Amino acid sequence: MxxxxxxxxxxxVLGGMGMGGGTVLIPLLTVFCGVDQKAAQAINLVSFVPxxxxxxxxxxxxxxxxxxxxxxxxxxxxxxxxxxxxxAGVADSLVLRRAFGVFLLFLxxxxxxxxxxxxxxxxxxxHDKNDFGRQKCDNLHxxx
Amino acid sequence: xxxxxxxxxxxxxxxxxxxxxxxxxxxxGGMVVVPMLxxxxxxxxxxxxxxxxxxxxxxxxxxxFTYLNAGIFPTVxxxxxxxxVFLGGISGxxxxxxxxxxxxxxxxxxxxxxxxxxxxxx
Numbered sequence: 001m002x003x004x005x006x007x008x009x010x011x012x013v014l015g016g017m018g019m020g021g022g023t024v025l026i027p028l029l030t031v032f033c034g035v036d037q038k039a040a041q042a043i044n045l046v047s048f049v050p051x052x053x054x055x056x057x058x059x060x061x062x063x064x065x066x067x068x069x070x071x072x073x074x075x076x077x078x079x080x081x082x083x084x085x086x087x088a089g090v091a092d093s094l095v096l097r098r099a100f101g102v103f104l105l106f107l108x109x110x111x112x113x114x115x116x117x118x119x120x121x122x123x124x125x126x127h128d129k130n131d132f133g134r135q136k137c138d139n140l141h142x143x144x
Numbered sequence: 145x146x147x148x149x150x151x152x153x154x155x156x157x158x159x160x161x162x163x164x165x166x167x168x169x170x171x172x173g174g175m176v177v178v179p180m181l182x183x184x185x186x187x188x189x190x191x192x193x194x195x196x197x198x199x200x201x202x203x204x205x206x207x208x209f210t211y212l213n214a215g216i217f218p219t220v221x222x223x224x225x226x227x228x229v230f231l232g233g234i235s236g237x238x239x240x241x242x243x244x245x246x247x248x249x250x251x252x253x254x255x256x257x258x259x260x261x262x263x264x265x266x
Contacts, residue, residue: 001224008228014252015229016236022171024252025229027259031266039218041170042211045204047226048171051233052201058237064194066187069155074202076159077166077173081203084167085210100169101263107175108257111249 007033008047015051022048023107026100037097041088154184159199166200167207173200 007028015021022044029040059065088096158180166173174196181192211217 001220004221004224005228008225008230009232009235010228011225012229012232012234013236013239014232016233017239020172020175021229021233021236022169023175023256025225026169026171027256027263029225031259031262035218035221038170038216039221042208042217043222043225044171045208045211046217046222047229048204049201049208050226051230052197052204054230055197055233055237056201059194059197062194064190065198066191066195070195070198072152072155073159073162073177073199076156077163077177077199077203078206080160080163081167081173081207082163082210084164085170085207086167088168088170089210089214089216096169097263101260103165103169103172104256104260104263107172108253108260111175111256112253 003033011044012047012051015048016055020107023104027104030097037093037100038088038091041096045085158184162199163203166203167210170207170211171204173203 008025011021011025011028013021014024025044025047026037026040029035029043030037035043056065158177162173162177162180165176177196177199178192181187181195182189187195
Protein backbone atom coordinates (compact mmCIF):
# COMPACT_ATOMS: atom_id res chain seq x y z
CA MET A 1 0.00 0.00 0.00
CA UNK A 2 2.87 2.35 0.82
CA UNK A 3 4.30 1.73 -2.66
CA UNK A 4 1.05 2.82 -4.23
CA UNK A 5 0.95 6.03 -2.18
CA UNK A 6 4.55 6.75 -3.22
CA UNK A 7 3.83 6.11 -6.91
CA UNK A 8 0.75 8.32 -6.65
CA UNK A 9 2.86 11.01 -5.03
CA UNK A 10 5.39 10.95 -7.91
CA UNK A 11 2.64 11.16 -10.51
CA UNK A 12 0.92 13.88 -8.50
CA VAL A 13 4.05 16.05 -8.27
CA LEU A 14 4.44 16.09 -12.04
CA GLY A 15 0.71 16.60 -12.49
CA GLY A 16 0.80 19.54 -10.10
CA MET A 17 3.57 21.06 -12.19
CA GLY A 18 1.29 20.80 -15.20
CA MET A 19 3.31 18.17 -17.01
CA GLY A 20 0.79 15.41 -17.49
CA GLY A 21 0.58 13.44 -14.29
CA GLY A 22 -1.37 10.64 -15.93
CA THR A 23 1.20 10.00 -18.61
CA VAL A 24 3.65 9.27 -15.77
CA LEU A 25 1.30 7.60 -13.31
CA ILE A 26 -0.08 5.02 -15.75
CA PRO A 27 3.31 3.59 -16.87
CA LEU A 28 4.56 3.70 -13.24
CA LEU A 29 1.60 1.58 -12.19
CA THR A 30 1.76 -0.87 -15.09
CA VAL A 31 5.52 -1.20 -15.65
CA PHE A 32 6.75 -1.00 -12.04
CA CYS A 33 3.79 -2.20 -9.99
CA GLY A 34 2.34 -4.75 -12.39
CA VAL A 35 -1.13 -3.20 -12.36
CA ASP A 36 -3.38 -4.12 -15.27
CA GLN A 37 -3.49 -1.42 -17.98
CA LYS A 38 -7.24 -0.85 -17.81
CA ALA A 39 -7.20 -0.69 -14.00
CA ALA A 40 -4.29 1.79 -14.12
CA GLN A 41 -6.29 4.02 -16.46
CA ALA A 42 -9.28 3.89 -14.12
CA ILE A 43 -7.05 4.72 -11.13
CA ASN A 44 -5.52 7.67 -12.94
CA LEU A 45 -8.91 9.12 -13.88
CA VAL A 46 -10.44 8.73 -10.42
CA SER A 47 -7.37 10.03 -8.56
CA PHE A 48 -7.17 13.10 -10.79
CA VAL A 49 -10.60 14.46 -9.81
CA PRO A 50 -10.04 15.59 -6.17
CA UNK A 51 -6.65 17.10 -7.00
CA UNK A 52 -8.06 18.94 -10.01
CA UNK A 53 -10.93 20.38 -7.96
CA UNK A 54 -8.38 22.02 -5.66
CA UNK A 55 -6.26 23.19 -8.62
CA UNK A 56 -9.20 24.70 -10.51
CA UNK A 57 -10.40 26.51 -7.36
CA UNK A 58 -6.96 28.09 -6.90
CA UNK A 59 -6.63 29.00 -10.60
CA UNK A 60 -10.12 30.54 -10.64
CA UNK A 61 -9.33 32.69 -7.61
CA UNK A 62 -6.19 33.96 -9.26
CA UNK A 63 -7.98 34.67 -12.53
CA UNK A 64 -5.86 32.32 -14.61
CA UNK A 65 -8.72 30.53 -16.33
CA UNK A 66 -10.22 32.01 -19.44
CA UNK A 67 -13.90 31.36 -18.96
CA UNK A 68 -15.20 32.87 -22.18
CA UNK A 69 -15.98 30.14 -24.71
CA UNK A 70 -14.83 27.44 -22.31
CA UNK A 71 -18.10 25.54 -22.54
CA UNK A 72 -17.80 25.10 -26.32
CA UNK A 73 -14.56 23.24 -25.60
CA UNK A 74 -15.83 21.28 -22.59
CA UNK A 75 -19.08 19.98 -24.09
CA UNK A 76 -17.62 18.12 -27.10
CA UNK A 77 -14.71 16.97 -24.92
CA UNK A 78 -17.03 15.54 -22.26
CA UNK A 79 -19.18 13.79 -24.86
CA UNK A 80 -16.25 12.21 -26.68
CA UNK A 81 -14.57 11.21 -23.43
CA UNK A 82 -17.63 9.08 -22.68
CA UNK A 83 -17.25 7.52 -26.14
CA UNK A 84 -13.51 6.97 -25.63
CA UNK A 85 -13.90 5.37 -22.22
CA UNK A 86 -16.75 3.15 -23.42
CA UNK A 87 -14.45 1.85 -26.19
CA ALA A 88 -11.62 1.37 -23.67
CA GLY A 89 -14.02 -0.51 -21.40
CA VAL A 90 -14.61 -3.24 -23.96
CA ALA A 91 -11.07 -3.21 -25.42
CA ASP A 92 -8.46 -5.81 -24.51
CA SER A 93 -5.97 -4.64 -21.84
CA LEU A 94 -2.97 -5.68 -23.93
CA VAL A 95 -4.24 -3.70 -26.92
CA LEU A 96 -4.69 -0.69 -24.62
CA ARG A 97 -1.16 -1.14 -23.29
CA ARG A 98 0.36 -1.20 -26.78
CA ALA A 99 -1.73 1.76 -27.88
CA PHE A 100 -0.65 3.67 -24.78
CA GLY A 101 2.98 2.88 -25.58
CA VAL A 102 2.60 4.38 -29.06
CA PHE A 103 0.85 7.42 -27.55
CA LEU A 104 3.75 7.92 -25.10
CA LEU A 105 6.33 7.70 -27.90
CA PHE A 106 4.44 10.34 -29.88
CA LEU A 107 4.28 12.63 -26.84
CA UNK A 108 7.97 12.12 -26.06
CA UNK A 109 9.09 12.92 -29.60
CA UNK A 110 6.71 15.85 -29.80
CA UNK A 111 7.81 17.38 -26.49
CA UNK A 112 11.51 16.88 -27.29
CA UNK A 113 11.51 18.27 -30.81
CA UNK A 114 8.11 19.77 -31.60
CA UNK A 115 7.77 22.83 -29.40
CA UNK A 116 9.29 26.26 -29.66
CA UNK A 117 12.25 25.78 -27.41
CA UNK A 118 14.46 28.43 -28.97
CA UNK A 119 12.92 31.38 -27.17
CA UNK A 120 14.53 31.81 -23.74
CA UNK A 121 12.18 31.70 -20.76
CA UNK A 122 12.87 35.25 -19.60
CA UNK A 123 12.06 36.68 -22.99
CA UNK A 124 8.86 34.71 -23.04
CA UNK A 125 7.84 36.17 -19.68
CA UNK A 126 8.36 39.71 -20.91
CA HIS A 127 6.38 38.86 -23.99
CA ASP A 128 3.55 37.54 -21.84
CA LYS A 129 3.43 40.68 -19.73
CA ASN A 130 3.14 42.94 -22.74
CA ASP A 131 0.87 40.75 -24.77
CA PHE A 132 -2.65 42.09 -24.48
CA GLY A 133 -3.47 40.55 -27.81
CA ARG A 134 -6.02 38.00 -28.88
CA GLN A 135 -6.60 35.86 -25.81
CA LYS A 136 -6.05 36.80 -22.21
CA CYS A 137 -6.64 35.39 -18.79
CA ASP A 138 -9.77 36.76 -17.19
CA ASN A 139 -7.82 38.77 -14.68
CA LEU A 140 -4.42 39.84 -15.94
CA HIS A 141 -3.72 42.17 -13.03
CA UNK A 142 -3.94 39.40 -10.52
CA UNK A 143 -0.85 37.62 -11.78
CA UNK A 144 1.59 36.71 -9.05
CA UNK B 145 -17.96 35.23 -40.94
CA UNK B 146 -16.21 32.29 -42.50
CA UNK B 147 -13.26 32.57 -40.13
CA UNK B 148 -15.64 32.60 -37.16
CA UNK B 149 -17.09 29.29 -38.34
CA UNK B 150 -13.61 27.92 -38.92
CA UNK B 151 -12.63 28.89 -35.38
CA UNK B 152 -15.76 27.25 -33.98
CA UNK B 153 -14.96 24.07 -35.88
CA UNK B 154 -11.38 24.12 -34.62
CA UNK B 155 -12.55 24.48 -31.01
CA UNK B 156 -15.03 21.64 -31.47
CA UNK B 157 -12.32 19.47 -33.03
CA UNK B 158 -9.83 20.18 -30.22
CA UNK B 159 -12.51 19.36 -27.65
CA UNK B 160 -13.50 16.13 -29.39
CA UNK B 161 -9.88 14.97 -29.77
CA UNK B 162 -9.07 15.81 -26.15
CA UNK B 163 -12.12 13.90 -24.91
CA UNK B 164 -11.49 10.84 -27.08
CA UNK B 165 -7.84 10.58 -26.03
CA UNK B 166 -8.49 11.25 -22.36
CA UNK B 167 -11.28 8.68 -22.27
CA UNK B 168 -9.55 5.98 -24.28
CA UNK B 169 -6.11 6.29 -22.67
CA UNK B 170 -7.45 7.18 -19.24
CA UNK B 171 -5.42 10.38 -19.22
CA UNK B 172 -3.16 12.55 -21.31
CA GLY B 173 -5.87 14.97 -22.42
CA GLY B 174 -3.86 17.85 -20.99
CA MET B 175 -0.92 16.95 -23.22
CA VAL B 176 -3.22 17.57 -26.18
CA VAL B 177 -5.22 20.56 -25.03
CA VAL B 178 -2.33 22.71 -23.69
CA PRO B 179 -0.41 23.01 -27.00
CA MET B 180 -3.70 23.48 -28.85
CA LEU B 181 -4.77 26.34 -26.58
CA UNK B 182 -1.38 27.93 -27.06
CA UNK B 183 -1.09 27.55 -30.81
CA UNK B 184 -4.65 27.75 -32.02
CA UNK B 185 -6.06 30.27 -29.57
CA UNK B 186 -2.87 32.08 -28.58
CA UNK B 187 -3.16 31.61 -24.80
CA UNK B 188 -0.06 32.41 -22.77
CA UNK B 189 1.62 29.51 -20.98
CA UNK B 190 0.13 29.92 -17.51
CA UNK B 191 -3.33 30.64 -18.89
CA UNK B 192 -3.18 27.58 -21.13
CA UNK B 193 -2.19 25.30 -18.24
CA UNK B 194 -4.84 26.68 -15.89
CA UNK B 195 -7.58 26.58 -18.51
CA UNK B 196 -6.55 23.06 -19.53
CA UNK B 197 -7.17 21.79 -15.98
CA UNK B 198 -10.62 23.40 -16.07
CA UNK B 199 -11.35 21.53 -19.33
CA UNK B 200 -9.87 18.21 -18.20
CA UNK B 201 -11.65 18.15 -14.83
CA UNK B 202 -15.24 17.71 -16.12
CA UNK B 203 -13.97 15.49 -18.94
CA UNK B 204 -12.14 13.24 -16.48
CA UNK B 205 -15.17 13.15 -14.18
CA UNK B 206 -17.23 11.76 -17.08
CA UNK B 207 -14.61 9.13 -18.00
CA UNK B 208 -14.01 8.21 -14.35
CA PHE B 209 -17.73 7.61 -13.93
CA THR B 210 -17.77 5.38 -17.03
CA TYR B 211 -14.82 3.31 -15.76
CA LEU B 212 -16.30 3.07 -12.24
CA ASN B 213 -19.61 2.01 -13.70
CA ALA B 214 -17.88 -0.74 -15.69
CA GLY B 215 -16.32 -2.01 -12.44
CA ILE B 216 -12.74 -1.52 -13.64
CA PHE B 217 -11.56 0.56 -10.65
CA PRO B 218 -9.64 -1.55 -8.04
CA THR B 219 -10.76 0.03 -4.76
CA VAL B 220 -7.86 -0.44 -2.30
CA UNK B 221 -5.03 0.16 -4.79
CA UNK B 222 -6.99 3.01 -6.31
CA UNK B 223 -7.55 4.85 -3.04
CA UNK B 224 -3.92 4.43 -1.96
CA UNK B 225 -2.73 5.93 -5.23
CA UNK B 226 -5.31 8.72 -4.95
CA UNK B 227 -3.99 9.79 -1.53
CA UNK B 228 -0.49 9.99 -3.02
CA VAL B 229 -1.67 11.91 -6.07
CA PHE B 230 -3.49 14.43 -3.91
CA LEU B 231 -0.46 15.11 -1.67
CA GLY B 232 1.95 15.04 -4.61
CA GLY B 233 -0.23 17.39 -6.63
CA ILE B 234 -0.15 20.03 -3.91
CA SER B 235 3.63 19.64 -3.49
CA GLY B 236 4.20 19.83 -7.25
CA UNK B 237 2.11 22.98 -7.59
CA UNK B 238 4.06 24.56 -4.71
CA UNK B 239 7.42 23.55 -6.22
CA UNK B 240 6.49 24.97 -9.61
CA UNK B 241 8.67 27.95 -10.36
CA UNK B 242 11.40 26.90 -7.96
CA UNK B 243 12.91 24.30 -10.29
CA UNK B 244 14.30 24.73 -13.78
CA UNK B 245 11.43 23.67 -16.04
CA UNK B 246 13.46 22.87 -19.16
CA UNK B 247 15.61 20.32 -17.34
CA UNK B 248 12.58 18.57 -15.86
CA UNK B 249 10.84 18.55 -19.22
CA UNK B 250 13.81 16.91 -20.92
CA UNK B 251 14.02 14.31 -18.18
CA UNK B 252 10.29 13.79 -18.39
CA UNK B 253 10.40 13.31 -22.19
CA UNK B 254 13.19 10.76 -21.88
CA UNK B 255 11.22 8.86 -19.21
CA UNK B 256 8.12 8.85 -21.42
CA UNK B 257 10.15 7.54 -24.33
CA UNK B 258 11.59 4.70 -22.24
CA UNK B 259 8.19 3.81 -20.81
CA UNK B 260 6.66 3.86 -24.29
CA UNK B 261 9.19 1.37 -25.61
CA UNK B 262 8.77 -0.81 -22.52
CA UNK B 263 5.00 -0.90 -22.98
CA UNK B 264 5.31 -1.82 -26.64
CA UNK B 265 7.66 -4.70 -25.97
CA UNK B 266 6.76 -5.92 -22.47
